[in-house]
Amino acid sequence: MAESQDGPDLVKGIALGDLPDGSKLVGRCSDEQVLLVRRGAEVFAVSATCTHYGGPLVDGLVVDDTVRCPWHHACFDLRTGEAVRAPAFSPLACWSVEQREGKIFLGEKLKRIAPKQRDEGPAEAPDKIVIVGGGAAGFAAAEKLRRERYQGSIVMLSDDEAPPVDRPNLSKDYLAGKASEDWIPLRAQNFYSKNEIDLRLETSATGIDVGSSELVLVDGSRIPFDRLLLATGAEPVRLTIPGADQPHVHTLRTLADCRTIIDSAGTARRAVVLGASFIGLEVAAALRARDIEIHVVAPDKRPMERILGAQMGDFIRSLHEENGVVFHLEDKASRIDGATVKLDGGGTLPADFVVAGIGVRPRTALAETAGLSLNRGVTVNAFLETSVPGIFAAGDIARWPDPHTGENIRVEHWVVAERQGQTAAVNMLGRREKYTDVPFFWSQHYDVSINYVGHAEQWDGVEIEGDIATRDCLLRFKRNGRTLAVASIFRDSESLEAELAMEHLRAA
Template sequence: MGAQSERNEGPDLTQGVAAEAIREGQILEGQVDGETVILARKGEEIFAVSGTCTHYSGPLAKGLVVGETVRCPWHHACFSLRTGEALGAPAFDPIQCWNIEQRDGKVFITGKAGKVPAPVTTAEAAAHPESIVIIGGGAAGFAATEMLRRHNYAGKLTVLSSDDDAPYDRPNLSKDFLAGEAPAEWIPLRSKRFYEKRDIDLRLGATVERIDPSARTVTLADGTSLPFERLLIATGAEPVRLPIPGADGDNVFTLRSWADSRAIIERAQASKVAVVIGASFIGLETAAALRTRGLEVHVVAPEALPLEKVLGPELGKFIRALHEDKGVTFHLENTVESIGKDAVRLKDGAELKADLIVTGVGVKPRISLARDAGLETGSGIKVDAFLESSVQGIFAAGDVAEWQSSSSAEPRRVEHWVVAERQGQVAALNMLGARQPFTDTPFFWSAHYDTSIRYVGYAGGWDSVEVDGDIKAGDAALRYKVKGRTVAVATLGRDQEALRAGEELRNA
């Protein structure tokens, strides 16, 4: 996640700075009574807002100004410079706006601005649906819920989650939390009071058995039937289970939920050796977290280099060396054939002792509810540019949504946290009649010890990879190209470049 934003002792903005020093598209950082404040210009207008991201305290001064917005360099949260509103996840809380005064060619901060009224959608409130049901309490489901109430939706709002925990920060489960470096208080996205205060009917441990598009009802396993005028399916994905002997043993874990992460931590506290099956992002982040806890860690995977299919051989070699330097042992071009009580047997005949086994071999979208209800499906639930399914009034977002991107002839389904959250936000607005297409560039980040990789775009394959910088030094940008056109960019130590690449790809 990153540490708290570094304090930069910039100029005291109450004493004024030259207006000409605030240039279009750039950020000027300063201080007001010990708080970091940034200044940005659009034309003749100058904005002053807090310089700290409300997600994980990222330094907005090192971010990117686009129009009347500022983007965080760490996880690409987007804020309005005019109102402070968190326009794009993973941040949900606004940043503080500050009042300014211009005189004698200088800009002065005169104090904090008042609270800006809640935003409204372009559709008339009278046209809002009487009831909305959201199936899923993950990234997309939570983001949609929060956005609906933020935009003053006053109808009945029900969230049905199969999880026993209220919506939480899933990316942290394989990173700082699993490593023992993040407290449990960081994990919930909101407190219980948040749902109560906003009259959100959050039902945990709720299993949905069927959707009836004609009757506009959702039926739960206990027989309860809930009516809806609009429905969002945000059921996410579930881990793929290995079809091998011993895969259901009590020493074998998957990592998808907060409960999974807690169970792995409990087992790790009494373990010395762990085997991670799969060199996926989840698998490698889990390996890093368990090494941080002091366990001996082995990673078994069928590919020649970890993450080569996604990031290419250059980064694959770097990631392998990064983990090996921390003591991880790789068993590549190999697979696990069986799992015992205290060991795993590999395809090549080797046996690895193990107290703890974690599988990270991929996930599959939960689309059976939609398919059984007659919605059009492919690799996911097929939706249009507005995230509406083949049945009017029923939307899908997140890991289950297969949407048509304006930049690609082929439909996409992406399993990224920020994509899911932003699709949830767009779906929420469209359920209120906004008719806003989803146009965001896919983005994810992956943390391995002290190294973070930012990735923007989508590359199912590529003709060439253009490397700028020094990968081994952790200062590089890799551009994945198809017929000379950049389709994705991965960066090490170049956070602002990742932001710029996201904008370039959005406008391509």
Template sequence: MTDSIQPDLKAGVPLEHVADGAMLSGQIDGEDALLLRQGNAFYAIGAQCTHYHAALADGLICGHSLHCPMHHSQFDIRSGSALCAPALDDLPTWRVEQVDGRVFARERIVAAPRSRKNAPLDDVVIIGGGGAGLAAADRLRREGYEGRLTMLSADVDPPYDRPNLSKDFLAGTAQADWMPLKPGDWYSEQRIDLRLNTRVEAIDVAARQLRVADGPACVFGALLLATGADPVQFVVPGAAMGQVLSLRNFADSRAIVARAASARSALVIGASFIGLEVAASLRGRGLEVHVVAPDAVPMQRVLGPELGTFVRDLHTSHGVIFHLGTTVTRVDRERASLADGTVIEADLIVAGVGVQPSVVLAEQAGLAVDRGVSVDAYLQTSAPGIFAAGDIARWPDPHSGERIRVEHWALAQRQGQVAALNMLGRRQPFDISPFFWSQHYDVTIQYVGHAERWNAIEMDGSLSARDCSVRYSQGDHVLAVATIGRDLASLRAERELENALAPGQP
């Protein structure tokens, strides 16, 4: 529906124009809005997601929550409240009335001040300045926590939109000032003591305090470990110091952009999601791009052979040159030698060969560690009052029936939000199904669930038409669903996965 024919919701619409469970796009005082109906109740909310401004009319209503089709954020249709990351800001809402068979959206509702609540703790400290840490801090304040709140971040930049490090910012379609997740004054307004470029050296569990490099000890009543993961450092014989770049933080992305400005050709080592997103972004900047990886099919372990082949062919169609089934053995200035004898000329080299969870602090503190920091269903570690979220957390997933650790941005944020609730004594289990998206040129892959292994892949639709769903199953149990061009189907699959427990789960 175009703006020119959208109804004026303030002037009213006939009640029968909005079916039960449906949404009607319109405008209120020139602002895009949605009118939603549930039985005899009507709600008016903003029409765009507060994360990337996706059209919520294309989303999914589940009970009182509206799910965004782009990145699966969730909002309460009654209050506009942002319920689930990556959206952290609420939607606008308007008062609705029914008069003589018509529905009217009236004045905009001003959010009431947050109520202060007594919390069973003080001095909450978050180690980490990524998505999980910020989402936890935001949720603590939203839930009325009024105590001291400190974020200790080793990063030099305030929390930013990490997925765009390899996507829009690297491609040159997003400016640097678009990257922060919150404006600078938000932290002072929320009374969050954000300390950048700050490294925690040790956790004293018994004394409930942290040893901070070049600073006084920091006491805590509750602690969230959100230290993320570190890139695997790929050592190439012959490469000069700093010649092989990696991408994990904003500074890394800026360094690649700076190097790309004068480069003509690039070598990407590794055909991971990050590696191929980097390849796509550098192609967007006009560089010749070579990708070297040992696998015969990119991302086959995650996506399966057919979808992995599609991704490879998509990149090939955009000019990426693949060297698969081989590795880089040596770099001499701008010449990279491969194990199969190929020599590549490249004046920019980026390695994307995976990450390792940053668990050193947890290990030294004596917390239980198993290929990540072990947490229970409430994201609490083996030490009471100490929680973990994001790339480091390995938790009991009720959907797969296994203990898993997942390196997804949206999942890290959602774990931060649930950990915050449990710091406040809510006892809310983390039972959210993992979700991520990956952008390759004009194709977005959405993936819900988690499948480390499967014995059946079922495809519906057409990869060539960029309109399909791919289901990964173990026996009769669907573990994950990948979609292209089917955002609503991805949302529905997410709901189905979250409603289905693995065999043997209570």
């Protein structure tokens, strides 16, 4: 944290006038940084950094009795410290505050109090909840259920060999060698046993017996449920060209995938990345940090133009080229012959290994065999419930009615999956809480982070504030004069304000 945020000793107190109404201030309590927030006559004191990645909350946005992180839009309750919106799950510490003689004094750190059990919903919660999927949505649902003090059975199935991990890090700092593996698990292994979450790894379901409310596993055994959450996520699109099945051709989705790529990178000099998507270019940036020569092959005219537009696409290409990446755009790989990638355009590229980042597809087979309504994903209502009562879906597979665009949308974003898991959890307990969050994601390329809020599959105009080339900009993607999405670079506060404005439009 910057020295300017060290601030005054809050135990000794500060003048009330130093904290005007609506303002924030960072000070010290012994060796801890504390954020003071004033709202009218009340002053709140919480930890100064987000529990997700350590973002400085003093640069965040105060909304009612909450504060939102400027980096990845986590949200915390200022009264209790509770992490009320992903991607943060751990609470902030809270301190008591005393006002006397025109000054504000920090008191003792408060003991953690479990969130109060809410009164909404039926008196009797379901006895058995089963979650299929060990990714963002599945983990967030299980964690939320226990945080809501649900006392029933939770069985969580994952066909992965690792407990739920922080997947965005797999293509960013961890792959680049800048983060230890300690960062990667969303929670330590003992979290699941401590919270009586029956996490079953390397376990797959093959069917849902809707009539008897049972999940059928690959070994033929059955698990009964009162509520079922499908959070099966997405899987990488596989290459179908000759040579794609060779052991040095990789995709990146799991921790095991990432470890394999890191092992390959240990002895490699050159690699080819197929696809100029977010995942492909994040992999390219991470591997450049390991001093590997990188060539990116993609059919697009510009990287990520479909999502971010031409101007941002040109900037992203230049950014990667400045860092040594070589692009082969408007071209495709036609075959992989050993350590050589052959292109449709006739060129050849040497490659010690290949990473394919050509997209993902939702894993809807389980929902399809159960007869659930599908529409390029699993169709859910505003409460994330499928066409079969008692069965919910969240994350990459869910297509839900978006109140901002007025369309049914499906979004493959990590934070969206986590927040949908949280909403599905409370609705499985009988709450009727609509999922109305504005979609959000971030993408990291070297020292540049791009934040994106909203959802714009199509737009008819882009308004640019600031200058993309100097890495200080905000882009508004509009259709019929209405802002559907906002992308930004180093405009964190504006990104938060755009998110809030979209929320207000939804409620109007």
